[in-house]
Amino acid sequence: MAEAHQAVAFQFTVTREGIDLQLSHQALTEIYLSGVRSWKKRIIGLKNSVITGVYPASPSSWLFVVIAILATMYTRSDPSMGLIAKIQEHLPVSQSMSTQCQTLVSAVLFSTMLWLLLIFTMRMCLKKLLSYHRWMFEKHGKMSNTTKVWVALVRIFSGRKPLLYSYQGSLPNLPVPAIKDTVKRHLESVRPLMDDRQYEHMTKLAAEFESSLGNRLQWYLKLKALWSTNYVSDWWEEYVYLRGRGPIMVNSNYFGMDFMYVTPTPIQAARAGNSLHAFFLYRRKLNKEELKPNRIPGTVIPLCSAQCERLFNTTRIPGEETDTVQHWQDSDYIAVYHRGRYFRLRVYQAGRLLSPREIEFQIQRILDDPSPPSKGEAKLGALTAGDRIPWAKARVKYFSSGVNKRSLDCIEKASFFVSLDDDEDGVTADDPASLDSYAKSLLHGKCYDRWFDKSFTIIYFKNGKMGINAEHSWADAPVVSHLWQHALSTDCFQLGYNAEGHCKGEVDSSLPRPQKLNWEIPPECEEQISQSLAVAQALAGDVDLHVFSFQDFGKGKVKKCRVSPDAFIQMALQLAYYRDQRRFCLTYEASMTRLFREGRTETVRSCSNESSAFIRALEGGEAAHVCRRLFHEAAEKHQHLYRLAMTGAGIDRHLFCLYVMSRYLGVESPFLKEVQSEPWRLSTSQSPMHVEMFDLVNHPEYVSCGGGFGPVADDGYGVSYSVLGENILSFNIACKLSCTDTSAHAFGAQIRKALRDLLQLLIPNQTEFKTEEKRPEAKKDL
Structure with missing residues (x-):
């Protein structure tokens, strides 16, 4: 109980002589320094508010x-x-x-x-x-x-x-597209997926909607756009994410991966020490708004930074009807899971951030702690992995008072969550499947050793590898990606390790030990934990995940063909899917709308009339010059759709909001009902790579396979891809094992073949491709 005594500022006893006060100088000093740190943060926040408030002028x-x-x-x-x-x-x-x-x-x-x-x-x-x-x-x-x-x-x-949030008041509001434009583009997007009879039926529904109910719904949407900052984002967060009653593990949360070929240190605690220190350095910059405003790469055009506000100290709280996202202003500790136990680890001491070596020392204390988990504690995290309604009911019934409430509050109010795994994971040269198992571990783990409700969870493996699992409702992947890659670069290129692989610096051995959280889990709650775990394990066991890096060529060679790398990859995915399934499908590619205030995402429908015409010609044996012309037309159409999505002229968020409005008004629309029932059998997204943080020319081995997400449709594929420097592409492919028509590995093979075939088409004299993926050679000065 040493931790409990250190938390008490004073003690008193009543004697015959009166009351004897025993003040704890150390505890009072901690309270004072904590208050000083809090007031410094408030003053900095006030100063930044003034500077941001008068921007673009200065005080x-x-x-x-x-x-x-x-x-x-x-x-x-x-x-x-x-x-x-x-x-x-x-x-x-x-x-x-x-x-x-x-x-x-x-x-x-x-x-x-x-x-x-x-x-x-x-x-x-x-x-x-x-x-x-x-x-x-x-x-x-x-x-x-x-x-x-x-x-x-x-x-x-x-x-x-400008500070991080300086542009927020100057960003335009997201416009509401015209009904006729949205309907026209929707009909155009579904034409390659329908026969003449189906298309005629959809055209009739669209005309009826446009001439009647659509105008009424549009009027309400325009009113909402005038009143709110962004007419989409609040409904998108609530109805797409927070109102989902199924598990968020696999279905919503996504993951990010460590370096493929480099492990800076094999010592688990040391890797945690450096990177955790880096995360808090990032948070300090975030709080002081010292991070540069987000911009479109290579331009002066700012992007909305609102999503950064909930990066730390944020948790998704379960509810019976809908979840909520709770954000706290500050937190000076992290919640740590190891071998079924939960710990509270303070990262500030006497008002200062602990050094990497001190954090390593504290993490090692947790790893060496021999205490067993409390009854029912070991698999408690499964509640966050199962269905939301049972978790919401259990939270109210078993965690609303007493020691359970205090421990749960400690986890939910933590800066973020940390999981210390006993397994070794990562890329193994002699095991091609190691990358797949590593990705699956990051996506769902053992279904109870992550806290899926936290804004993000950092996972540290026994061999020094690490990864991240992020909750999706509060922000999109680019925000987490920037944090993640900043931590990776700071860990390796700024903090570094000593010759033994430990963090640099000295240790204050008087640091209080991490506090083990206590729980009193009744048998009824244990039963609910078991039920949630069974649901989560069934979901995780059905995930087929395949990750690979494609090193035959990268964006450098694609750009020589005068083609956008993203359009090239999307055409390859369309070709691979057609070869895999012998049909076209509605394809989702995530695009951002952060040119507008509080913008999040929009959909690019990559399967178009142009792309399908190109693929039919290529597969039908048409002449090469005809296929090249059709390819360039398809790639240009894709880029045009991408630009429309980024500039607020996409169709899917508009259709989504029209549908929500119709539900609020209690009216049925056959057209909107048909639109919302269309399955996304191919869901794709590009994981951003912040190249300014890494020197891939001199250090090509410092590359990651990006990140990924679970399958979106039961009979479809989820594909996340990254463009790594000039010479490498990486792919994360997910589908369900229960679907006999899909296979992640088979689709991966089709993607490889499609990429090679497209480059061969565009550069006919292309030499033979290498068949094996090789590790990048490190520079000799390393």
């Missing part, structure tokens, strides 16, 4: 305006055209305030109002500038004069040294 510009107005008054001219005099007339008359003083105060008030008006004008101008998207539709390398002027104006109105 110091107020003084410049005041001095300028006073200077003009000194020359006996009136820049206010009588307004300063009017303000002076209405100032409270005071005997202690001279006429000269009243004039000065009036001038300062006028200057302040003028300054605020200038800020508002600049912000509106920047917002209008950021609403211009024609630049995205111009051909690569051919910028119009209008766009050149626009870029210059954006730079002028963007101010200097």
Whole structure:
């Protein structure tokens, strides 16, 4: 009980002589330093709020305006055209305030109002500038004069040294597309999937919807768009994520992987020490808004950063009808799982962040702790892996008071969750399937050794490998990816390890031990844990996951063909799916809408009339020059659809919101019902690679296979892919073993063949491809 005693600031006993107080100097010092840290954070937050609030101007510009107005008054001219005099007339008359003083105060008030008006004008101008998207539709390398002027104006109105959230007030709102445009594009997208009779039926439903109910629903949507910051995001979070009553493990959560060929240290605790320190360095930068604002790579165009706010100290709370996302302002500890036990590990001591070596020391203490788990504790995490309603009921019944509530609060309010695995995982040179098992471990583990409700869980394996599992409702993958890759680069290239593989630095051996959480789990709750575990294990056991890196060529060679790498990969996926299933399917590719405030994602329907025409021609043995022309038409169409999605002209989020509105109004729409029932048998997403954090030219071995997600449709594929530098592509393929028509490994083979065939088509003299995937050679100076 040493931990409990250290948490008490003072003790007292009642004796005959009176009350004897025994103050704990160490505990009071900790309370004082904790308060100082909290107030420093509040002051920094207040300062950043002021700077962000007046952006694109700066607080110091107020003084410049005041001095300028006073200077003009000194020359006996009136820049206010009588307004300063009017303000002076209405100032409270005071005997202690001279006429000269009243004039000065009036001038300062006028200057302040003028300054605020200038800020508002600049912000509106920047917002209008950021609403211009024609630049995205111009051909690569051919910028119009209008766009050149626009870029210059954006730079002028963007101010200097913006903070992370500086652009938030200047980002435009997501527009509501016209009904006729959405209906037209939807019909165009489903044409290659339907025969003439089905298409005629869909066309009739669409016409009826557009001429009647659609206009009414559109009116309500436009009203919502005027009232809310983003007409999609709140409904998307609630209805797509939080109202789902099935397991979020596999179905919603996604994962990110460590380096494929490099393990910086084989010591589990040391890897945790460095990377955990890196995560908190990132959080410090996030809190101080020292991270650069998100931008479209290679441009000055800002992206919405709102999703970063809930990165840390966030948990999804289960409910019977709908879950909620709970975010706390601060947390100075992490929750750690090891061998069925849960621990509370403080990462701040005396107001400072623990060094990597000290965190390693604390993690090793947990690894060496011989205490057994409490009764029912070992598989408690299965509650977060099973269905949501049983978990919500169990949380209210068994975790709403006493020791269970305190321990659950500790997990939910933690900065994030950490799982220390006893297994060794990662890429093994002599075991091709090792990458698959590694990905499955990150996706679902043993179904009870992750806390799937936390914003993210970091997994550390016994051999020093690591990975991440993230909950999806609060944010999308690019936000987590930036954090993850920042931690990987900081761990390897900034913090480093000593010759023995331990973290650098010294250890304060007086650090209090990590606190083991206590639980009192009744038999009824144990039964519910077992039921949730059975559901989760059945779901996890049905996942067929295949991960591979494709090293025959990468985006460098694709760009020489004058084709977008993303369009090239999407065409390869369409070709691979057609060869695998002998049909086309509705294809989902995730695109972002973060050009707009609080934007999240939109769908690019990659299967188009152009792509299907190309594939039929290629598979039908048409001449190479015909296939090349059709390929370029399909790739250009895909890029056009991608640009439409990014600029708010996508169709799926609009159709989704129209459907939700129809449900609110209690009206049935056969057209919207048909749209929402269409299955996404091929769901794809590109995992972002932040190349500025890594030097893949000199250190090509520091590459990851990105991340992945579980299968979306029972009879379909989920494919996540990454473009790693100039020469490597990676793929994560998921489907269900229970479906006899799908196979992750077979589809992976089809993707490899499709990639090679497409490059051979575009570059006819291409030499023979190598058949084995080789590890990148490390530079000699390593």
